[in-house]
Amino acid sequence: MRQRKDIPAELKWDFTHLFADREAWERECDECEKMIDTLPQLRGTLGISAESLYNAYERMYEVSEKFSKVADYAFFAKVIDGGDTAALEMTDRVRNVSVKYGMNMSFAEPELMAIPEEKLEEFLRDEKLARKYGHIIDDATRLRKHVLDEKSEAIVARFRKITDASSDIFKTFTNVELKFPPVDDENGEKKELTAGTFGAFRESRNKDVRDGAFRSMFGTYGSYSNTFAAIYSNSVKKDNLMASLRGYSSARAASLARSNVPESVYDSLIKAVRDAIPSMDKYIDLRKKVMGLEKIDVYDLYVPIVADVDYPMTYERAKELVLAATAPLGKEYTDVIKRAFEENWVDVYETPGKESGAFSAGVYGVHPFVKLNFASTLSDAFTLAHELGHSMHSYLSSKTQDYANHDYSLLVAEVASTCNEVLLTKYLLSVEKDPAKRAYILNHFLEGFRTTIFRQTLFAEFEYQAHKMEQEGMPLTSQALCSLYEGLEKTYYRKAEFRDEIRYEWSYIPHFYRPFYVYQYATGFSSAVAIAARILETGDASDYLKFLSAGGSDYPINELRIAGIDLTSPEVVENAMKVFDETIDELTALLVK
Numbered sequence: 329m330r331q332r333k334d335i336p337a338e339l340k341w342d343f344t345h346l347f348a349d350r351e352a353w354e355r356e357c358d359e360c361e362k363m364i365d366t367l368p369q370l371r372g373t374l375g376i377s378a379e380s381l382y383n384a385y386e387r388m389y390e391v392s393e394k395f396s397k398v399a400d401y402a403f404f405a406k407v408i409d410g411g412d413t414a415a416l417e418m419t420d421r422v423r424n425v426s427v428k429y430g431m432n433m434s435f436a437e438p439e440l441m442a443i444p445e446e447k448l449e450e451f452l453r454d455e456k457l458a459r460k461y462g463h464i465i466d467d468a469t470r471l472r473k474h475v476l477d478e479k480s481e482a483i484v485a486r487f488r489k490i491t492d493a494s495s496d497i498f499k500t501f502t503n504v505e506l507k508f509p510p511v512d513d514e515n516g517e518k519k520e521l522t523a524g525t526f527g528a529f530r531e532s533r534n535k536d537v538r539d540g541a542f543r544s545m546f547g548t549y550g551s552y553s554n555t556f557a558a559i560y561s562n563s564v565k566k567d568n569l570m571a572s573l574r575g576y577s578s579a580r581a582a583s584l585a586r587s588n589v590p591e592s593v594y595d596s597l598i599k600a601v602r603d604a605i606p607s608m609d610k611y612i613d614l615r616k617k618v619m620g621l622e623k624i625d626v627y628d629l630y631v632p633i634v635a636d637v638d639y640p641m642t643y644e645r646a647k648e649l650v651l652a653a654t655a656p657l658g659k660e661y662t663d664v665i666k667r668a669f670e671e672n673w674v675d676v677y678e679t680p681g682k683e684s685g686a687f688s689a690g691v692y693g694v695h696p697f698v699k700l701n702f703a704s705t706l707s708d709a710f711t712l713a714h715e716l717g718h719s720m721h722s723y724l725s726s727k728t729q730d731y732a733n734h735d736y737s738l739l740v741a742e743v744a745s746t747c748n749e750v751l752l753t754k755y756l757l758s759v760e761k762d763p764a765k766r767a768y769i770l771n772h773f774l775e776g777f778r779t780t781i782f783r784q785t786l787f788a789e790f791e792y793q794a795h796k797m798e799q800e801g802m803p804l805t806s807q808a809l810c811s812l813y814e815g816l817e818k819t820y821y822r823k824a825e826f827r828d829e830i831r832y833e834w835s836y837i838p839h840f841y842r843p844f845y846v847y848q849y850a851t852g853f854s855s856a857v858a859i860a861a862r863i864l865e866t867g868d869a870s871d872y873l874k875f876l877s878a879g880g881s882d883y884p885i886n887e888l889r890i891a892g893i894d895l896t897s898p899e900v901v902e903n904a905m906k907v908f909d910e911t912i913d914e915l916t917a918l919l920v921k
Contacts, residue, residue, distance in 0.1 A: 329520065332408070332679040339643070341408070342672035345694055346401045350414065353401050360395045361425055367391065367432040374436070375443040378454035385461050385732070388436065393692060393731045395429060398422065400691050407699060409681035410503045423489055430485030434478060440465070441472040463881055464732060471585060474574040484573070491570070494563035495841035498556075502838070503683050506552075509544045513537060521545065523684030524701040530630040531705065535621075539827075542627040546829035549836050553806040556835035560794075561804035567843045568799050579795045583844035587737045588883045589895075594788065594847055596898040601785040601850070604905035605820065608782060611774060611912050612823040618919060623825045626817065629778065633771040633915075637764050639706045643676055646702075646709035650716060653755035654748060657869045664723055665716055667695075673719065674698040674712075685838070688715040688745075690722025692731050706772060710749050717748035725879030737884035738845060742852025743859070743891075744876055749776060750860035763918060770915040777908040780853040781901075786820045788847035791840055809834055854904035855893045862892060 332340070347353040370387060373380045402418035409415060443451075448469065452458045457465075476484065502523070510518040514534045521529065521544050529541035549556065564579075571582035584591055616624040618633050632639075647669055651662050668674060678701040690696040696719035702708045721744035725734045753773045760766050793812055798804055810831040817830055839846050863869045875891040888895055 329522065329524075329678055329680060332682075335677055335679065338672065339674070339676040340672065341404060341675045341697060343401065343404065345672070346397060346404075346691065350418075353398065353418070356394070357398050357421065357425065360391065360398055361428070363391045363394065364425065364429045364432050367429075368435065371435045371439065374439045375447070378451040378457045381451055382454070382457045382461065384436075385464070388433065389732045391429070395425070397691060397694070399426065400689065400697075404689075404697060407683045408675065408679070410500060410683060411681045423492075427486060427489050430488055431482050434481035434485050437468060437475045438478045438481060440468055441475050445469075460730060460732060467588070467883075470588070474576060474582075474585070476574065480573075484570070491566045494559050494566065495838075498559050498838065498841055499683065501552075501555075501559075502836075504681060506548065508548050511537065511540045511544050522678065524678035524682075524703060527630075527707060528703050528705060530627060531632060531707070533631060533635065535628070538627050538631060539625075542625075542827065543829060546832045546836065550829055550832035553810065553832055553835060557804060557806040557809055560809065560835070560840060561798070563841055563843070564795055564798045564804060568795060578799065580792055580844050587739045589739055589885060593851065593895050594792070594844075597785055597847055597850055597901055598789055600898055600901040600905060601782060602819075603902075604782075604908065605822065607905060607909040607912065608778070608821065609823045610909070611778070612821065614912060614916055614919075616823075624823070625825045625827060626821055626830055627827070629821075629824070630775070632768050634764050634767045634919075637768045639765065639768060641704050641706050641709050643702055643704075643708075643712075646712045649709050649752060649755070650713045650748070653713060653752040654716075656751065656863055656867070657873070661720060661869075661873070664720060668698065668716060668719060671695070674700060676700050676702045678703070686711050686715050688718035688722065690719070690726060692726050692734055696722045706768075710752060710772070710776075713748040713752045714745040717745035720744060720748075721876050724873065724876045728877035729879035729881055733881040734879040736878070736880050736887075739848050739851065739884035739895075740875075740887055742849050743855045743888070743893075746776075746780065746849075746853045746856035747860050747872070750856050751864075754860065754864060763921070767915060767918050770911060770918065774908065774911055774915065776853065777904070777911075781850045781904060781908070782820055784846045784849040784853075786816050787837060787839070788844070788850065790816055790834060791843060791846070795843070851895055851901065854901045855888060855891075855895065857904045857907055858893060858900060859891050 347356065367388065370384045374384050375381070399422045402415065402422045405412065405415035406419045448465070452462055452465065475481070508521040511521045511529055513519045513529075514532060514537055519525070519529075521541060526541060526545055530538055532538050532541075567579035567582075571577075571579040574582060576582035576585065580594065581591060584594065612624060612629070615621075615629065615633055619628065619631075619635075621628065651665060654662055654665065673695055675698070682701065683699070684701060686698075686700050688696050688698045698715045698719055700708070700711060700715065702712075718741070721736060721741070725736055753769060753776070756769045757766060760769060790813055794804060794809065797808065797812070802808065813834040814826070814831040817826060817833075834840070859872055863872060872891050875887055878887045878890060881887075885895055893900060
């Protein structure tokens with residue numbers, strides 16, 4: 329693993345796009361804190377008139393926009409090196425200022441809720457207020473029965489520093505302190521295992537390498553199983569407590585209500601995927617036959633099904649592929665992606681202390697920041713396409729919407745990213761003539777269904793059941809969580825074999841600390857399959873680009889309808905499962921031929 333100082337500047341974030349230096353950040357943070365101190369002056373003004381309500385929102389979002397940039401700078405610094413003292417100091421300060429912000433804003437929601445509905449309707453006849461803040465006000469007031477009184481909201485805000493600690497503890501432990509035994513590579517040489525290299529080891533053609541990486545990774549997590557159970561149990565307790573305090577029937581109901589998503593969407597996803605388990609059986613049987621294995625373990629599912637296909641992937645080649653694949657979305661779209669490559673929007677390689685995985689985070693008024701841990705596999709090219717999908721969603725939303733309405737909902741967050749992945753798959757299949765490589769690409773597409781629909785739905789079911797268990801008074805011990813997870817693995821992948829270490833895999837998933845998030849990967853993938861097919865069939869991406877530009881200006885279910893997707897119907901996921909089954913047949917026929 330290279331040190332950060334050895335990575336070329338063009339392959340790293342340029343923090344000066346946010347602030348010239350740490351001193352400039354400090355000055356802006358000081359200014360934000362002063363502005364936050366003035367927010368209580370707005371108390372008592374929201375219900376006076378439409379104009380006073382508009383002015384209050386203007387002031388609140390002015391502070392929010394300014395502070396979000398300060399918070400992003402600290403967050404990105406900690407992501408790059410979770411052990412950097414300066415980054416930790418900035419993050420801690422942001423947390424403290426954020427708590428003050430929450431406390432000083434605690435009057436706003438209760439005061440808005442106290443405005444009689446008839447009076448609020450009268451206010452919203454004011455065109456200026458309705459145009460800019462109408463949806464925001466509607467979104468807030470539809471949940472008025474779940475907003476606490478001002479004093480209680482202030483208390484909840486003060487406890488945020490404590491209630492959000494589980495995620496911070498998990499990240500610090502896994503990204504900075506957790507170390508894994510080395511793994512023997514294909515040549516029998518000891519190699520370092522990290523969260524970033526685990527994926528490459530898992531794709532090795534050598535079963536012993538895959539087995540060794542799996543045992544090293546999850547054996548290590550398992551040795552801290554009680555610690556991880558305590559961290560996650562505390563997170564679940566917090567979720568359930570907050571939901572109960574606000575009068576929701578469950579933490580899931582509270583989470584989905586924020587995006588105005590019916591719980592039936594979650595339930596129908598699980599049902600549709602469980603109904604498709606016979607297709608997963610067929611896929612596992614195909615893998616077992618083609619790979620010549622007497623039995624197939626879950627860690628064997630990650631290796632490319634076609635043997636001896638050399639598909640090396642440099643970062644430069646990955647950039648070329650993404651640009652070619654997204655060409656159907658138009659020149660404006662690809663021109664912005666070129667800017668991302670040329671203007672340091674992407675931090676490419678793994679370095680010591682850098683957070684595992686990948687993400688894209690939009691900064692309003694600046695540009696999106698993409699974090700990779702590029703390891704030179706085809707999967708990394710798909711990751712680049714995925715994260716740039718997020719980036720383009722952020723870019724177009726920020727370009728089209730004002731700050732108050734730019735931030736899109738979690739439900740639509742994975743659609744743009746996955747649509748790019750599907751487009752990349754279709755592009756590769758359109759240009760690749762070699763049967764073995766075509767089979768490799770088809771297998772990668774199938775793995776998208778397995779890891780993004782089946783696996784994420786399994787995760788969604790796990791966290792739903794875990795929250796139900798805690799709500800019903802069952803202690804979330806290591807044994808209870810491991811038993812729950814192992815049972816779900818054996819349900820979703822019933823044709824596979826299981827090493828004991830699989831029961832610890834739940835403790836490896838960071839998204840569990842962002843409750844009821846992962847189901848949106850599955851709905852997003854299902855939506856993206858349909859959207860990409862429509863764009864390639866019609867040559868018209870205009871509705872899709874309108875969807876990407878909507879930001880948070882409407883409810884996500886409504887925004888998806890702009891792109892032709894109705895998630896309240898089970899057909900979206902059911903049709904994706906049909907595509908999965910058809911692709912298995914296509915791969916089978918290709919391999920036979």
